[in-house]
Amino acid sequence: xxxxxxxxxxxxxxxxxxxxxxxxxxxxxxxxxxAKSENDIVVVSIFVNPLQxxxxxxxxxxxxxxxxxxxxxxxxxxDILLLPEDKNLYxxxxxxxxxxxxxxxxxxxxxxxxxxxxxVTVVCKLFNIVKPTRAYFGQKDFQQTVVINRLAVDLxxxxxxxxxxxxxxxxxxAMSSRNAYLSAGERAAANVLYKALSRASEMIKAGACGxxxxxxxxxxxxxEGPLVSDIQYAGIYDPETLVELDEFRQQNLVAAAIKIxxxxxxxxxxxxxxxxxx
Amino acid sequence: xxxxxxxxxxxxxxxxxxxxxxxxxxxxxxxxxxAKSENDIVVVSIFVNPLQxxxxxxxxxxxxxxxxxxxxxxxxxxDILLLPEDKNLYxxxxxxxxxxxxxxxxxxxxxxxxxxxxxVTVVCKLFNIVKPTRAYFGQKDFQQTVVINRLAVDLxxxxxxxxxxxxxxxxxxAMSSRNAYLSAGERAAANVLYKALSRASEMIKAGACGxxxxxxxxxxxxxEGPLVSDIQYAGIYDPETLVELDEFRQQNLVAAAIKIxxxxxxxxxxxxxxxxxx
Numbered sequence: 001x002x003x004x005x006x007x008x009x010x011x012x013x014x015x016x017x018x019x020x021x022x023x024x025x026x027x028x029x030x031x032x033x034x035a036k037s038e039n040d041i042v043v044v045s046i047f048v049n050p051l052q053x054x055x056x057x058x059x060x061x062x063x064x065x066x067x068x069x070x071x072x073x074x075x076x077x078x079d080i081l082l083l084p085e086d087k088n089l090y091x092x093x094x095x096x097x098x099x100x101x102x103x104x105x106x107x108x109x110x111x112x113x114x115x116x117x118x119x120v121t122v123v124c125k126l127f128n129i130v131k132p133t134r135a136y137f138g139q140k141d142f143q144q145t146v147v148i149n150r151l152a153v154d155l156x157x158x159x160x161x162x163x164x165x166x167x168x169x170x171x172x173x174a175m176s177s178r179n180a181y182l183s184a185g186e187r188a189a190a191n192v193l194y195k196a197l198s199r200a201s202e203m204i205k206a207g208a209c210g211x212x213x214x215x216x217x218x219x220x221x222x223x224e225g226p227l228v229s230d231i232q233y234a235g236i237y238d239p240e241t242l243v244e245l246d247e248f249r250q251q252n253l254v255a256a257a258i259k260i261x262x263x264x265x266x267x268x269x270x271x272x273x274x275x276x277x278x
Numbered sequence: 279x280x281x282x283x284x285x286x287x288x289x290x291x292x293x294x295x296x297x298x299x300x301x302x303x304x305x306x307x308x309x310x311x312x313a314k315s316e317n318d319i320v321v322v323s324i325f326v327n328p329l330q331x332x333x334x335x336x337x338x339x340x341x342x343x344x345x346x347x348x349x350x351x352x353x354x355x356x357d358i359l360l361l362p363e364d365k366n367l368y369x370x371x372x373x374x375x376x377x378x379x380x381x382x383x384x385x386x387x388x389x390x391x392x393x394x395x396x397x398v399t400v401v402c403k404l405f406n407i408v409k410p411t412r413a414y415f416g417q418k419d420f421q422q423t424v425v426i427n428r429l430a431v432d433l434x435x436x437x438x439x440x441x442x443x444x445x446x447x448x449x450x451x452a453m454s455s456r457n458a459y460l461s462a463g464e465r466a467a468a469n470v471l472y473k474a475l476s477r478a479s480e481m482i483k484a485g486a487c488g489x490x491x492x493x494x495x496x497x498x499x500x501x502e503g504p505l506v507s508d509i510q511y512a513g514i515y516d517p518e519t520l521v522e523l524d525e526f527r528q529q530n531l532v533a534a535a536i537k538i539x540x541x542x543x544x545x546x547x548x549x550x551x552x553x554x555x556x
Binding site: 129 | 372374376378398407428432433
């Protein structure tokens with residue numbers, strides 16, 4: 001892969017990279033489409049990264065369907081599929097870990113210790129293997145995009161990190177491989193997340209007094225959702241530092257993580273506050 | 279720098295990289311000479327990396343002499359000098375750190391917590407900036423070479439890490455910028471380190487029973503040295519894992535860190551044991 005990439009780059013070609021954990025859905029395909037439109041070569045990786053799953057998380061049962069994914073990649077006209085195995089990326093003696101401090105500890109990081117260390121370590125490895133000009137990530141995993149942006153800047157990686165709009169089902173539920181865990185009843189209930197985030201965003205745009213008022217409404221809406229078994233976090237955050245806001249900024253991140261039954265779902269929207277309309 | 283390197287690499291040229299903290303001595307110049315002989319372009323960096331100094335260590339008083347260094351680099355026919363400033367490498371918001379676990383915690387790592395995290399983080403950054411084909415490090419900092427090798431392999435960095443023989447003064451003292459801290463009396467006393475390591479190495483080659491016997495002799499020799507104020511570690515280690523050995527291997531690392539007055543000195547030699555002569 002490294003030799004292939006060097007050959008393309010030296011011919012003046014650009015490489016767009018879409019790292020995934022497979023079970024490709026319309027969200028992934030939109031990243032590939034965007035990468036196709038902006039680069040000469042598109043590389044997609046499929047790797048369910050053990051390093052980013054905590055003990056007791058769903059590494060073992062995370063869905064995998066490489067045959068089907070390959071069909072989708074052919075149809076999407078992706079150029080190269082990188083399909084590493086665990087032992088290729090983490091051979092005996094592997095000992096290196098990258099931590100992006102601060103922003104990794106907030107939001108999802110507070111509930112998934114070590115998760116972002118696992119993410120940035122594998123992303124750094126994949127970046128070094130693929131040598132992309134640009135790499136594409138979905139806004140659904142907003143914190144991931146912030147952390148990977150920081151990684152690329154901090155380590156002088158010379159790669160443009162591109163964040164793409166979340167792709168949603170018709171009822172607003174953000175596309176995610178983990179939606180497959182939902183029963184039919186849970187699936188119907190899951191749209192409370194986007195509905196509540198959208199309502200919160202509208203309140204900000206309509207001139208709500210401050211984040212606390214919006215957070216209370218957001219939390220209440222999520223709490224009223226049928227089958228919502230846990231609200232891990234819900235609030236208004238600075239989109240750069242991910243610190244919870246006590247007054248609105250120009251851009252405000254409205255984000256939440258909830259459980260519907262046993263399935264953890266996250267989502268977010270960006271909302272321009274009064275400061276942004278001044 | 280990144281654009282320059284890409285241009286050279288795409289023309290099929292190789293890049294040899296010698297990262298330093300400046301105050302160049304014959305040890306550095308031997309690395310540059312080796313890099314010159316094996317590559318088309320040689321890049322040398324001078325950067326006293328704050329991240330690898332602990333609180334109370336000698337970051338502030340570490341010697342700096344860029345004018346003189348530039349003369350030496352011209353004489354050595356180095357092609358490019360990279361001279362970053364702190365704020366270029368660590369701008370506001372910098373938050374990423376790389377840790378190589380296990381091997382970073384032993385030997386010097388046990389006495390300089392965070393040191394190797396600082397080393398590998400800056401080396402990773404410099405590697406991404408310079409994009410070298412090969413990078414050159416002195417054997418004097420043996421643990422550093424092991425940790426950087428691991429970093430390059432673990433993060434798929436596609437760079438050959440070359441370890442070069444330690445260059446010594448006529449009495450055996452390993453070249454080091456920190457030797458400048460020694461008073462005349464301390465300088466005369468400092469050769470105890472290499473003498474004791476050499477004696478230990480000879481014992482191994484001559485068929486000593488085991489590491490314990492050699493370690494005891496090494497420690498005794500160092501302890502008898504005038505002006506030796508501390509022996510931080512002294513012993514026989516596995517050159518790959520840096521774990522202390524209880525029986526000889528094919529290759530054995532004989533290493534020690536001592537203080538002469540207030541100055542910390544490290545050195546090491548590799549010794550083939552019986553297993554290596556079988």
